[in-house]
Amino acid sequence: MQDTKRVKAIHNTDCLCWKCLKKHDKDKDKIHIIEIEALGYNSRFDNLSTRIQLCDDCYNANPEWWKLERIKPKGFEEFGSVYKYEKEIYQFIDALPLQSQQFVWNEYAYGANATYHMDAQDWIDY
Numbered sequence: 001m002q003d004t005k006r007v008k009a010i011h012n013t014d015c016l017c018w019k020c021l022k023k024h025d026k027d028k029d030k031i032h033i034i035e036i037e038a039l040g041y042n043s044r045f046d047n048l049s050t051r052i053q054l055c056d057d058c059y060n061a062n063p064e065w066w067k068l069e070r071i072k073p074k075g076f077e078e079f080g081s082v083y084k085y086e087k088e089i090y091q092f093i094d095a096l097p098l099q100s101q102q103f104v105w106n107e108y109a110y111g112a113n114a115t116y117h118m119d120a121q122d123w124i125d126y
Helices: 025-030 056-060 086-094 098-107 120-125
Strands: 031-036 050-055
Touching: 025 031, 031 056, 050 056, 050 098, 086 098, 098 120
Parallel strands: none
Antiparallel strands: 031 050
C-alpha cells in the first residue's frame, strides 16, 4: 500500500502529462488528450468513460493503444466490445502516479459506474 500522507492532489491539469507529471505550457500541442469512451458488458470500461493526458514522449511509447480500437472478444461477441489493448491500458493507468489515477478514476470519470466523485485529496488519502 502506498504512503499517501505526502502525496498532494494536483488541481490544474492544463498542459500536464499524467504519466511523467511534467507541465508543457510552452508546447500545448505536445499534450494528447485521449478520451476513453464507456463500453458495455465484458469491458473494464463498462459504463465508465474517462480521459488521459500524455505528452508526446509518453504517448509515443505505446501509440497503438491510444487508437482505442474496439474488438469483439472470441466467445463473447454478443456481449459487446472491448478495447484491443484494454488490459495494457488498465495496467498503464494503475501504474500512473496516484495524483493521475485520481484524475482518471475520480475527477474525469463519468457514466453509470462513476457516480462516487470525491474531493481530489480525499480520493488520494482514501
